[in-house]
Amino acid sequence: MPWSSLSGGGLLAGMAVALKHYIPHVEVIGVESEQCASFSAAMKAGRPVYTKALPTLADGLAVPEVGTNAFYCAQPCVDRVVVVSEKDIALAILRLVEVEKSVVEGAGATGLAACLSGQLDHLQGKNVVVMLCGGNIDTTTLGRCLERGLAADGRMATFKVVLEDRPGSIAGLTRLLSELKCSVKDITHERTWLQASIHHVEIECVVETVSKEHRRSLKTALLDKYEGGLVEWGAQKLDHTSQ
Structure with missing residues (x-):
């Protein structure tokens, strides 16, 4: 069950199409921030729609409208889209630093944030792949994220x-x-x-x-x-x- 963070939808579309071709039974889950849930809005509407983008730790996902080609490629292959809070993203960044000794930007940490949010408990005990894509985070933002994560924890x-x-x-x-x-x-x-x-x-x-x-x-x-x-x-x- 791979998780992939969402922005314009290109990474998710490519992964989902390939995975469903080779492993049809795999569950593909997209994850995005509640501050800009443009892919969720597109899934609901059945087409890309404009969604207001608010400030978020996952700034790499703050795309107001998903790509048209990416959306129509991904739509039949994505089983579920999960929306996570800023608190969950901060906690995910903290966990990755503390446990994995990895610095991951907010957008890249949303997959783990979905795990920590309690929305995917049905996957416990199963084989799961979480995409950690992107380490482009400056030290000031990282420090703030760690403090937010400590508070959330x-x-x-x-x-x-x-x-x-x-x-x-x-x-x-x-x-x-x-x-x-x-x-x-x-x-x-x-x-x-x-x-x-x-x-x-x-x-x-x-x-x-x-x-x-x-x-x-x-x-x-x-x-x-x-x-x-x-x-x-x-x-x-x-x-x-x-x-």
Whole structure:
């Protein structure tokens, strides 16, 4: 069951036609980003159609309209098209660096992203080929992808907590993080724009965790210790009733 990423559709069309000729029973799956799902739109319409392309880690796949010849060659040979999220793509790039020691651009990593997305669980235990096509990614983008991947993997957390602005308050927070074995990656203080009392300070932390379970235990510990003081978890605004 080969996976191939999609752009104009040429690579997928060539692979699909050849594979179906030599191995008729093989399942061919195309993968594209949800930010520009032009091949999925073409499959639905039965012909190439214009699809708005939004910014994506898989910039090599951001083709608003698939090629006409490529589409009509691929259409009868492609069994399924899977659409993956930006989070899945970032996680796939991270996995390839960590496990395979391979640097693959976002477009080339979409095949593995489909595996990680949970949309193809029926293929577990079967022989599968994933195309890793393209390593054209600059170091700045790669760094951002790795951080996004760590966050998606439950290995990074960010939160904001309001503390009394007095000696020992931040020490108490860092002590809690140490006890939970969370590594502080970044910490900032906000006083000027804080809506609470002038005797309080808002602390924003970015910490490294080892898993999603570890990250959940951190959130629970912060809620228990600071009650209504935890005002934001990730991008989620909290109040004193949030769990």
